[in-house]
Amino acid sequence: MRTFVHPVLIGFGDCDPAGIVFYPNFFRWFDAAAHQMFRAVGCDIRSARREHGWIVGPLVDAGAKFRSPATHGDTVEVRSTIGEWTAKTFRVDYRITRGETLIAEGWEVRILAEPHPDDPSRIRALTIPDEFRALFA
Amino acid sequence: MRTFVHPVLIGFGDCDPAGIVFYPNFFRWFDAAAHQMFRAVGCDIRSARREHGWIVGPLVDAGAKFRSPATHGDTVEVRSTIGEWTAKTFRVDYRITRGETLIAEGWEVRILAEPHPDDPSRIRALTIPDEFRALFA
């Protein structure tokens, strides 16, 4: 699987009174890295909808382990890769590093969806098309 | 004009490494107070769209003066009132207080809009209907 790199400059306002990253921001950066990855393979949230009818990426679950603190002024790299495919889900794995130092690791399980035929205000998961999977090979 | 009160408990993550509120959060709370105000008069963003075709509240400008610091664990009150009407805009005025202490003052200028007839991806300002104005009297 391909690996994608998304740099982040940590802002003053991303940090809490302890002077380190307020942890929900790591998930914000995971999400941003996912969208950059979709964009990099030519399948961002808008083009996917328009060209294929796919709703790319609704979340099933997410988690992270925080390894070392990071602070404002640090530039970190978010590396993402797809770590697992099931019939209807894919797991994106993330590593955030500052130089050689591992700051955080995490994952998100996401789906491809379409509007639910019985109720267009809801969505339902699609079986992931080979065509989507191939984009990340 | 009516005044509306929206309480906010300041979170640890709302504060920056200086230990006080990271200022963009004041605007987040202004916006939340505006939506609560629209809801309180029976004209929230969804019902306004459905019942009147109005897009309530796109922003024209906003500003704030920061008077005293506030920190996590503080409960503050956001007081909002409509301070000025023009043909196509209204200004919401805010005061954030902690007990007797003024923390911040601010304002937002907002419009009522409808989808642009020539391009539904854009919006255009409506002349504000008396019916909307009356809700805040």
Place this chain on the structure above:
Amino acid sequence: MRTFVHPVLIGFGDCDPAGIVFYPNFFRWFDAAAHQMFRAVGCDIRSARREHGWIVGPLVDAGAKFRSPATHGDTVEVRSTIGEWTAKTFRVDYRITRGETLIAEGWEVRILAEPHPDDPSRIRALTIPDEFRALFA
């Protein structure tokens, strides 16, 4: 273990272009609920430091499962309880509900720490005192 309830009114700005909660906000609300819980037992981040020398709550890991969408204007309840203690960590379990509907479940593993004796800019985990554990019984 005691259970604590923290209400959240979901804001317009907490939601993304899909119209539902942008998921990192769930972690922001978990964190806010944790701080409310520490406060409720008389051991908030400031009093714990001052009275006991404890740094309450640095994060080791966190995760969540997203069960049903929630949107702006919804009021949800975040229920937190301590689900597991080890010698040096405790896991806070969360359930976010809107009425009977489960919106999200999650957890955080946190520690109690003190400044590192060799380098006060770092922290090290404490063996969790019985006194702290007893607050949640």
Place this chain on the structure above:
Amino acid sequence: MRTFVHPVLIGFGDCDPAGIVFYPNFFRWFDAAAHQMFRAVGCDIRSARREHGWIVGPLVDAGAKFRSPATHGDTVEVRSTIGEWTAKTFRVDYRITRGETLIAEGWEVRILAEPHPDDPSRIRALTIPDEFRALFA
């Protein structure tokens, strides 16, 4: 005065259910641009404190005018320059553009401060040293 450029890639989570930037994020980007500017002149928040005893940049007020919508996937540039100096304040002016399109304009009034001699938990404004002003000339 020198002008500084700070690029921002707008994230999915920076946008609201209307599909455009949730406006408090513009202030978040102003703040990030200010910190980048301080860093670029060799006077970031940490070095300023350590080398000069200055607390750089507490906010007095801030405001913005929103000119055109921007959305996720857009890369915008935040241009900052110091637009006015008074004895104890400086105003940073911002322009956010996407190519030729003006997205937002804004300003922040900030101070240089030191811990208050009577109460180190408070700060007081310094007369701005020529040395600081010269960094931006």
